[in-house]
Amino acid sequence: MKTAAIIGGGVIGGGWAARFLLNGWNVRVFDPDPEAERKIGEVLDNARRSLPGLSDVPLPAEGALTFHVEMADAVQGADWIQESVPERLDLKLKVYKGLQEACDPGAVIGSSTSGFKPSELQEGALRPEQIVVTHPFNPVYLLPLIEVVPTEANSAEFVSHAQDLLKSVGFFPLHVKKEIDAHIADRFLEAVWREALWLVKDGIATTEEIDEAIRMGFGIRWAQMGLFETYRVAGGEAGMKHFMAQFGPALEWPWTKLMDVPEFTDELVDLIAGQSDAQSGMHSIRELERIRDNNLVGMMRALKAQNWGAGAVLNAHDAALKPGALPTLDQADLSQPILTLARAVPLDWTDYNGHMTESKYLEAFANSTDRFMEIIGCDADYIASGGSYFTAETHIRHIDETHAGAKIEVRTQMLLGAGKKLHLFHSMYEGEKLLATGESFLLHVSLETRRPSAPSAEIEAALARVAEGQSGLPYPDGAGNAIRKPA
Ligand SMILES: NC(=O)C1=CN([C@@H]2O[C@H](COP(=O)(O)OP(=O)(O)OC[C@H]3O[C@@H](n4cnc5c(N)ncnc54)[C@H](O)[C@@H]3O)[C@@H](O)[C@H]2O)C=CC1
Numbered sequence: 381m382k383t384a385a386i387i388g389g390g391v392i393g394g395g396w397a398a399r400f401l402l403n404g405w406n407v408r409v410f411d412p413d414p415e416a417e418r419k420i421g422e423v424l425d426n427a428r429r430s431l432p433g434l435s436d437v438p439l440p441a442e443g444a445l446t447f448h449v450e451m452a453d454a455v456q457g458a459d460w461i462q463e464s465v466p467e468r469l470d471l472k473l474k475v476y477k478g479l480q481e482a483c484d485p486g487a488v489i490g491s492s493t494s495g496f497k498p499s500e501l502q503e504g505a506l507r508p509e510q511i512v513v514t515h516p517f518n519p520v521y522l523l524p525l526i527e528v529v530p531t532e533a534n535s536a537e538f539v540s541h542a543q544d545l546l547k548s549v550g551f552f553p554l555h556v557k558k559e560i561d562a563h564i565a566d567r568f569l570e571a572v573w574r575e576a577l578w579l580v581k582d583g584i585a586t587t588e589e590i591d592e593a594i595r596m597g598f599g600i601r602w603a604q605m606g607l608f609e610t611y612r613v614a615g616g617e618a619g620m621k622h623f624m625a626q627f628g629p630a631l632e633w634p635w636t637k638l639m640d641v642p643e644f645t646d647e648l649v650d651l652i653a654g655q656s657d658a659q660s661g662m663h664s665i666r667e668l669e670r671i672r673d674n675n676l677v678g679m680m681r682a683l684k685a686q687n688w689g690a691g692a693v694l695n696a697h698d699a700a701l702k703p704g705a706l707p708t709l710d711q712a713d714l715s716q717p718i719l720t721l722a723r724a725v726p727l728d729w730t731d732y733n734g735h736m737t738e739s740k741y742l743e744a745f746a747n748s749t750d751r752f753m754e755i756i757g758c759d760a761d762y763i764a765s766g767g768s769y770f771t772a773e774t775h776i777r778h779i780d781e782t783h784a785g786a787k788i789e790v791r792t793q794m795l796l797g798a799g800k801k802l803h804l805f806h807s808m809y810e811g812e813k814l815l816a817t818g819e820s821f822l823l824h825v826s827l828e829t830r831r832p833s834a835p836s837a838e839i840e841a842a843l844a845r846v847a848e849g850q851s852g853l854p855y856p857d858g859a860g861n862a863i864r865k866p867a
């Protein structure tokens with residue numbers, strides 16, 4: 381099991397801790413703030429309800445989280461050391477000196493710095509080759525981007541090792557090949573932030589109007605295609621060249637103030653803080669974090685369905701986690717119901733009652749049926765060859781409440797599997813607590829005639845193995861039930 385040391389456990393360090401921990405790493409924290417453990421606990425609560433459900437397969441079991449009074453104890457033997465202390469160069473350099481005296485020379489020391497160049501961080505270090513910028517985005521437990529900014533002091537093998545470790549916990553490492561103040565993304569954020577400050581100061585727009593201008597339009601567009609791909613499409617059939625010819629001249633007018641920074645007078649700070657209070661003061665910061673996380677999870681899961689952008693990164697992470705998650709026919713203990721689904725409940729599966737919404741039970745049980753089909757040989761190749769199962773009838777019973785982040789499992793008992801008929805009984809659990817059952821009757825069909833047909837001899841044989849293995853199981857409680865006619 382890998383170990384991460386988190387040096388500085390504030391907003392960003394807490395997010396790194398959650399990302400590593402929930403992906404199965406042991407995490408050691410060093411932060412002199414006596415409130416650090418409580419603060420990280422709150423970040424972890426948010427992460428536990430949002431991150432595991434981004435995956436459609438189970439994440440590894442959580443690692444162990446420990447807090448250390450001495451920085452040396454936290455970093456000794458760690459594979460990854462993430463520095464997230466306040467954005468002051470003198471402090472960061474002092475921290476590297478201390479931790480390099482104690483850490484493994486093979487460990488990666490990543491810095492969360494938003495703006496310093498890696499050469500500045502490596503200056504005077506014991507082993508500059510070990511230090512690299514790994515700049516994350518808040519919330520670190522959900523957003524995939526890490527800007528990885530090395531210098532010539534870092535070997536290609538070191539950079540690739542660091543990127544592999546980042547990918548293993550679901551990040552998207554973006555290798556920034558040439559160092560520059562504030563890397564790539566923060567340069568944009570700063571340009572937008574400057575312009576927004578001017579718009580408020582000059583009385584053109586309020587903080588709320590600026591946020592609406594972003595989130596109702598180009599912000600959603602950027603989340604899925606970024607800047608250049610979006611503008612290519614905006615050029616119409618003639619593409620990027622036409623777009624540049626049409627809108628290029630406006631850059632010289634100019635529309636923006638770019639390098640000018642409005643002076644942070646008390647008046648400007650009060651104006652912006654007051655407008656921000658009026659806009660969002662009805663929510664606590666923790667509430668805003670939860671609203672943000674709900675929205676991010678919904679958007680990222682939508683991108684997942686399109687296998688695009690951040691969604692494609694999530695799918696790749698699922699694919700890397702998948703091996704070994706669910707048993708095959710040969711691996712399963714056939715004397716018991718077979719594990720056909722193991723996952724966490726995503727935030728976007730819950731509803732106004734604060735628990736898993738009913739259509740998602742059908743989705744979970746349908747996923748279990750799909751998995752059972754794969755187990756007996758009705759996989760993608762078999763379906764492409766022209767045979768499949770259609771569901772003819774389903775009955776779901778809701779037994780206990782299921783909440784966001786809950787780790788659920790579905791175990792499947794085959795009640796009948798002979799000829800074209802397949803009768804399955806799925807039971808959904810959280811630990812040993814029964815949450816729901818789903819009973820399905822399916823027919824094997826020919827995809828050419830769309831009519832019932834006999835399955836292949838291989839599927840018949842697999843069904844016979846399951847039937848024999850599960851023959852000792854009692855007929856499940858609740859199987860064959862329907863909603864009774866009122867007396
Ligand atoms: N807040 C943000 O939106 C982002 C911040 N960053 C970067 O992450 C770094 C940390 O920023 P935040 O988490 O926002 O700051 P923060 O103020 O929330 O957390 C900093 C933590 O470092 C601790 N600390 C101070 N001196 C320390 C020392 N000598 N050893 C260990 N811990 C120490 C503090 O007690 C505090 O808990 C900065 O370099 C910042 O530029 C990067 C991306 C986003």
Ligand SMILES: C[N+](C)(C)CC(=O)CC(=O)[O-]
Nearest residue numbers: 493494516517518566569
């Ligand atoms: C404001 N900030 C410069 C600290 C922001 C970042 O570095 C990235 C982010 O999460 O927006």
